[in-house]
Amino acid sequence: MAETNESNTTPALTLEQVRDSILDHLEQGNAGHYRIGQLYNYTVDTRLAEKNGYDSAQLFFSQEIQALSQATLTRYGAVAREFTEEACTKYGVINLTTLRTYANAAEFELTSDDPGSTPIDVPQKDGGALMRKSFSDCSLEELRLAVKHKRAPSQKAPPASEMARIELMRESLSRHFAKGARVQLKTNSSRGKTLVTIQGVPLADMERLMEALMDGLIPPPVRAAG
Structure with a gap:
């Protein structure tokens, strides 16, 4: 970190x-x-x-x-x-909190002073392949979808x-x-x-x-x- x-x-x-x-x-x-x-x-x-x-x-x-x-x-x-x-200041508390949750679910450590380039695997709503986007390009909805995808299917x-x-x-x-x-x-x-x-x-x-x-x-x- x-x-x-x-x-x-x-x-x-x-x-x-x-x-x-x-x-x-x-x-x-x-x-x-x-x-x-x-x-x-x-x-x-x-x-x-x-x-x-x-x-x-x-x-x-x-x-x-x-x-x-x-x-x-x-x-x-x-x-x-x-x-x-x-x-x-740049990304906001909610987005950074969701990024922390994603990193924990994906089991990797955040190491950059600016986490904007962190790759996020975002599932597509049409059920297609994952799209890899940088954290800075993700909406909060996309971050939450990515977290949900990384968690075990049976986990609520x-x-x-x-x-x-x-x-x-x-x-x-x-x-x-x-x-x-x-x-x-x-x-x-x-x-x-x-x-x-x-x-x-x-x-x-x-x-x-x-x-x-x-x-x-x-x-x-x-x-x-x-």
Whole structure:
């Protein structure tokens, strides 16, 4: 994966400054989404919320940034960790998130600073042969079709509530393991249940894996109605 801006490059901020900065970035489009992701990563990585009396970063965000769901914050954070601001501004969070899903399904690593030239096998609606297109030339619909094609025919996408937890666990694994690590979390379905497989963990890093799982298993808090 291309070198990206990690949370330790963010100037030291108070929790109030994180909140105010995120609110300022809400209306700034793709570039703002990237910066929100950086701020989310900074808060989680430094345990800033816990140091200020919150049980978790998720609880802080649910109370103070109600305009964004936990799933959206996790998605912004993952994109900010894995891509550059330029890529996020150019392609947008949703397209880059779908590209990550495609890369996981196709089992290859994204290595370019600008993923625009990444080849995508797009199935044709008429049932014809696959058409290979570059990521930059694909619509979001084409990217989603490509993801669906790469997945096992019997595999159904997990429901939205489970996908939020899966993305939280993936973000936690990315945070606990160094860049270049081949640790992957994959999902499939069997008899109506979503199954999770984690692979590529060195035996010497089992304790690190347990820490990542504990952090990633913190369920997003339930918001009160209204």
